[in-house]
Amino acid sequence: LSGYVSTDDQNLTSATIDAGNILTIAIENGDPVTVDLSAYLDNTDVQDLTITGNILSLTGDATNVTLPTADGTETVVTAGTNISVTGDGSSATPYVIANTRPDIFYPPSIAVDVSTTGTARTIDLHAEYLAQYGSPSVVSAGAPAAIPTYTNNELYYYVTYFDPNVFANVSVDNVGVMTYDVIASPTDYNTLINVVFVAQ
Known part of the structure; x- marks a missing residue:
């Protein structure tokens, strides 16, 4: 950025970049400097990360990641005295905890x-x-x-x-x-x- 910054002894107070890749540099006691950075950026590798069900996908990449599905093995629920536990913790058969001794x-x-x-x-x-x-x-x-x-x-x-x-x-x-x-x-x-x- 040497071509854009004055040789005077000035302090940079802030620097921001907008969605159009325009860098704006605020200079103490001076006008802000703007620099178009779009020519320096390679946007050909912009990809989207998505998840469908338990499949994690990256656009442009043939390799998908399958995330584990909860099957109840992640959490241990133990029945106690007069307490019963049914189900495996999955969405299809969630845990049901019941009092087996009636009130x-x-x-x-x-x-x-x-x-x-x-x-x-x-x-x-x-x-x-x-x-x-x-x-x-x-x-x-x-x-x-x-x-x-x-x-x-x-x-x-x-x-x-x-x-x-x-x-x-x-x-x-x-x-x-x-x-x-x-x-x-x-x-x-x-x-x-x-x-x-x-x-x-």
């Missing part, structure tokens, strides 16, 4: 009117569960205001025991509605229905 719990206690007899009475056990878990009477410091819950189709419902002297024709459907007959009032004003929820 089993008793729903909250509710009052059941057995002061009179009657048939085909119902209680929405799931609705009662949401009501009490959603607005507990007392919460410990720092705890969320509501307890996490399941939707009605995420649970199995079981009646593990009922007092046969008081109840008959007890059943529960797949969304948690229990149907029952009251055939007699308990003689000591106490009786039991035990219900269990199991997460699917």
Whole structure:
């Protein structure tokens, strides 16, 4: 660039090159100098790098590079106690980690009117569960205001025991509605229905 730079003692403050290969040199206390570098550049070897699937290609080059495909061997996932792992980690069969021990719990206690007899009475056990878990009477410091819950189709419902002297024709459907007959009032004003929820 000796033909473009003054012999005066001047400082170059910046140098930039644009897309058209024009070099611009800013000179302290002087006009900027521009140099067309296109004649000095050989653009015949400009190539594009592309990837299709797992094939890496360079235009103008017959040699392609095949990248490895994930098959699950890159990562080790080990099942633990009550935890299962299926799949090989690939996009076709991704890892699925599941809890093999179901979440089993008793729903909250509710009052059941057995002061009179009657048939085909119902209680929405799931609705009662949401009501009490959603607005507990007392919460410990720092705890969320509501307890996490399941939707009605995420649970199995079981009646593990009922007092046969008081109840008959007890059943529960797949969304948690229990149907029952009251055939007699308990003689000591106490009786039991035990219900269990199991997460699917």
